[in-house]
Amino acid sequence: MHATDRSGIAVAVSVMLATFALTPLTKDSSFLGVSWVVIIALGVVAVLMRRARLSAPAVLVAQLLLLGVVLVALSLTMPAPAAPWYEHFFGLYGAGAEHMRTQASPMDPDNGVKLIFVSAIGVIAVMTDLLVSGIRRPVWAIAPPATLFLVPAIGLGTDTGLISFGCLAVGYLGILVAEGLNSTARWTRGLSRDSAEGMGTAAPVVWRSAGYIAVPAVVLTVALGVIMPTLSLPGWGLGSGQGGSGPLELADPTLDLRRNLNQPTDRQVMSYTTDRPGGVYLRMASLPKFSDAGWQVATIRLDRGDQLPAVPGLRQEPAKRRTTTITVGDFRSEYLPLPYAPRRIQVAGQWGSDEQSLVVHSTRSGSGIRNLTYTVESVDIDPSGEDLAQASAGTPTDSALTSVVPNDLPDSLVKLTRQVTANAPTPALKAAAIQAYLRSARFTYSTEPQPGTGYQALENFLLKDRRGYCEQFAGSMAMMARVVGIPSRVAVGFLPGDRQGDTFKVSVRDMHAWPELYFSGFGWVRFEPTPAVASAPSWTVRGPSDAGEDPTSRPSSTSPTQRASAGPNPTVAPTQGPTTGDSTAGFPWRKTLTGSGIALLVLLILASPATIRIRRRSARMADGLMPDERVEAAWAEIKDTLVDLGGSWPEGSPRMIGTEVATRLHQDKSATLTQVATLVERARYSRSFDDPASVQNINQMTDEIRRGLAEPRSGWQRLWAFVAPRSLFRGLFRARD
Template identity: 30%
Template sequence: MSPGQVRTAGRGGPRGGAEAVGTGGRVARTAAELVLCGATIVAGGLLYGRFFATAGYLPQVCGAAVVAVLAATLAGLRRWGSIATLLTAVGGFALLSTYGVFRTTVIHGLPTGDTVAELARGMLGGWARMFTVVPPADLRGDLLITPVLITWIAAFTAATLVLRTRTVLAPVAPGLVAFTAALLFVGAQPGVQLLPTACFLASALLLVLLRAVRSGAELLADSRQAHRLRRATVGRLAAGVPSVAVIILLAVLGGQAFPLSSGADRFDPRALTEPPVRVADTLTPLVTLKTQLRERPPRRLFTVRTGGDAAGLDRVRTAALDEFDGVLWTAADRFLLAGRELAVDPALTASRTVTAEITIDGLAGPFLPVFGWPARLWPAGLDAGAIGFSRDSGVLVNAGDAWQGASYRLTGVLGAPDGGLPRAAPSTGPVYRRYTELPGLPSELHATAQRLTASESTAYAELVAIERYLRGLPYRLGAQPGHSYARLHGLLTGSGSDGKAGFAEQHASAFAVLARAAGFPARVAVGYRLPAARAGVHTVTTRDAHAWAEVHFERYGWVPFEPTGPAVSAAGSRGHPDGELDGSALGPRRPEPPPAARPRPDPPPAPADRSAGPSWEWLLWGAVLLPALGLLVGASIVLAKVRRRRRRRGATGNTARTLGAWQEAVDRLAERGVREPVSRTAVETAEAARAALGARVEPAVELAELATAATYAPTEPADGDVRRAWGLERELRMRLYPPRPSLRWLLAAVDPRPLRPGRHTAGERGNVGTTGIR
């Protein structure tokens, strides 16, 4: 028998028969692994349902997962090199993003300059813009491109790991990274992501199970054990699938029954970013109340056109003040960009919706009038990119230039008080703890709160008792302004110069302070009362300026309380709650403070003029893209070398593994500049390397002799020879790069010369076949 016949028997005999028997099973397992790989990525994409307002993002995100897996499968089956695989990934993503995400910029089926610009801006800054909007966000290309990019990279990488590695856990890692990234972008959205979590766990665990079974099956790849191979595979799957189901069931049910955290104070990266819309630091809106009420004649501010669903709507809110330092009520709002769909208070379940159209006339801003909790916004007459929304307070602001004469349509969610409200419990938990804080509260005010609520049996009744007491106090617009602890103490005890007289500023503040002193989450709301409608239109003027207090209840959200009673004239008649009494009946009027400047938000930065000259933005993009591209190429080269080394070391047969060790040694010599011409034998190559690099490559000489013997020996090398060959290869690497890591070692790791086309792969004889034994 000739050596060539021996080699054929060694590779195509018993082991080759087992491979023929198991080919169909391997294809089926690989296909199942790719499907599960795509399922793990799609599960992460489902998380973005809490970020976008509609499910319109699913075709693009799920399509990115599917197409990326198919593209990676094509590159893997064709055994393309690292460069070709990388070009496939980049080209596939470019096509998908062009026609799937930015298709509105395509003209006559061809991408345009706007397509390239939008794609570049989206890839570089899309992730940052996702942190400047309030979920649920509108479906826009600049927001959608980042989830598509993350999904594409994760799916392509996972599928590549499935096809080109044998590691059990590696293909799960990209899906886990994509899942974690989606959680960060979604942020502190309410609710539990049960379906995506269950889908991810099921797909990931089944993928690990299949790859573990596959690794075990390869150990039985002998034709005499084919029946054992099938039986072992079926047995492991039969035991593993129910185990996976039990693990998922216990994880989901256990997480619901015994949560590791309440989820009430989730981390949100938006808290670390600079808000895109900021309100200038000026006086609190509460102090402007008196100035507006004293305007003569009253100035028209805005109109509210309501429909038949507005029964019971009697006020609109402009600001919500939630922080009190003992002197002033202020707001701690952070305004992010608002879309058409706005995040609704999750506690507001007993509710109804009202839609109205609001037209601005003389209102100076920056706050936009709202009612209830804003749920949908159609900014027909406003700049949609300049409207800010605080998801903590439900306040809207306008940072754009469009103001006078602008109109918008708003749908608000209002609490629907019913028979359950008197028995409802106030909201508790970390989210509402700051609405109960009163730094430096005087003991007299705390005692007043306890006295007013002592005889009541329910929380709502205690608040009504505080409201009733404050409504009974004398009303006087000419009373001294202010709402500090000292002013409220004078109002409640009558020790001030105005006795117990005050107006809405003091009454709303006193209610919020007393409610907080009694342990309730309360805030002060500033806005306007809605006068009687004429032909369905409420015309609001400065005379309707008002302030009241709100307390948060479970199921009902922020419930308004009216602590300000109607004004009483000298004749005893009652009028508008904030109407002014005759000055002669009230004594000398105190001097008025100067009108407070109305706060306006800082306008957003003007867009750069791209036509004025060369823009530094492109240089910045280049400074970011070039290093990133270099890292990506370097990582691809390292991954390709690691994959090929594993394939060579795990090749079928001792001959192939011995030759694999020699080929690894040749690659290391190529990284040091030693070429391997086709005409040169293995021993001659080793001698040339010793002449060029010295005695440090001595292991390559012995390894060349082992490779030559493995090629022409009548029998395969012994296991000891294989171990010796790979030991020599390792010794060669250690001698070439003794102080690892080092710069020379790093440059060698990313050296692409061993991967150039035409080089011999593991298991091929290459030029060893022309070598004579020395």
């Protein structure tokens, strides 16, 4: 088999295996078969052109042209309006990008997304082939396929699992093994042995080296992956993945919100009963981070246990608790829908709560709320309008997230906020003014996606088209509240739903977003700026006599009235003591032993190159070899020592090589090298070379030459040559001898 054939097959298999990493992103797996055909076609073209000895640039251009033709042909097989082919082709990319922006993973099937996936995979196949066979840098070939693994790993923020990582690792190891076999296949006899990259039939050596280095590396990567948010081993209780108790980066719940509000048909997803009047908002996630990227979740720490931490900022918890029993149907999420503020939950499975937001999230990979029934005790945060109007804006313990106004926030948004709240004397009345402004006839509720992202989307919504759905209304109010000094965040969950007898039915289109604002003594208080969806909370628009209004009632057409208080009554939010997470009694033996094992594994992997190099030297210097074999082994050891120290092995006959390398040694060492070079010529070209006496001191001569080569080098160079000997990786880094 030609070397180019072996490399081409390895590249194709590697990229094909890496494509499995994209399957969590879409429900349509048909892109796999199409992309594999594209990968094979690109590989065949590359192999044939390299057999014809065409240049690397020519191969690259041919592959790109073929990829373009295949993508255009693929687009023509997809349903199209009456438009030229090029408009249809680029239109599919635009439609696919919009579909990816508005859909949560796994996305519904879409031709544009399929074309984007196949295009990306084709480009990655071309780049990988270029690195391996074009510019002869196979060790870098991990980078392009790794992007297919990183896209879902970073974008989803959840465990991608071991299978996709294993496919990536196996494909990369295949490329390295193929390159090692190619290197050893270049060896020929005689003079060319000095300039070849390997010695003899070394396929067993290649496979052993791959095992020595690759297997520990894969094991280490998997072990380290346990502490990453995108790869975990269930049941170990380690790190920041969904099996650990460390910081957890959650997925973006606004994508689920957008997708569910745009479902073609409505359907019931859960029901609940409660022992107090009226329905309740079922809160799932909290978005405290605000920037040009919009409102986002923050890294949180989950503490296990059915008793939840203290309610942030609430001065006095009501004695009366609400008990709600919730039954979830065909709805998938790893957030637990709960009334705010939850105090105690009875739920099967492994769950953890965040002390800042009281969000409850699964701590076990693959666990969720589908077909789950659970009970929660909660307290209602329902202050009177009069008391709230007198409250000051508090300072939550996470104010570094919830009080920050970005420096790059457009002045137009700040100016609008000042105008809306100009006549409101207290923080709560400023919040009520913002809510009334957004609920006014100026704005129209619409679930149709509007153009723009980040600050641009806010400017479009507040200053131009004034059309949007709950995400825009909630995000705008939370932003405006921060401008006037009120800490804020956005909550995502469900509206109370429709009451049928004693049961409330919640549908997929009841998914909703609303702002929560922080006030001294009350903590986080819900507001409702979205018109035509739900009534504004009673404490934001009326006096204490209406505090018990049913939040499931529809909004009235009258404008909210603001009640000015006699004056603010500044109070300080109570300081919360630290809450304790899930812990077990006794010394954490499992984590300690696991950590020690990982540390030991790291040391073993770091020591493996030096260990392999020492074993190779010992084998070369061993007794029992024939005289000519001892000479060749000594010559190979001198060559590897020079390469390890950063030198280059010259080309030519042994005498020419000895003469050139001897110039880098002291006089006594150069004479010794000349003697060894002469022995090499005799061993290779004489009719017989079986005199043991002539090679009796070959090991001592070799050690003397090795010391002479190392003497001019610095201590760091000698240490690096020992820890990471380049001669072991000559085939990977293409160090020309």
